[in-house]
Amino acid sequence: MKKNPSIKCSVQQCQYHACSENYCTLDSIQVGTHELNPTKVECTDCKSFELK
Numbered sequence: 621m622k623k624n625p626s627i628k629c630s631v632q633q634c635q636y637h638a639c640s641e642n643y644c645t646l647d648s649i650q651v652g653t654h655e656l657n658p659t660k661v662e663c664t665d666c667k668s669f670e671l672k
């Protein structure tokens with residue numbers, strides 16, 4: 621799969637990760653949160669993640 625140079629990602633367990641390089645291969649991703657009131661980076665998630 622071809623990397624999307626606009627989306628850097630280091631989540632190697634995701635099936636959309638570009639493997640040899642730390643990029644996503646999707647054209648776009650959905651970012652969201654699992655918190656009611658997100659206040660720090662840990663509160664945000666890539667909602668496009670799918671396990672390999």
Ligand code: SF4
Nearest residue numbers: 629634636637644666
């Ligand atoms: S879908 Fe999200 S978690 Fe998966 S490689 Fe792309 S940016 Fe990373």
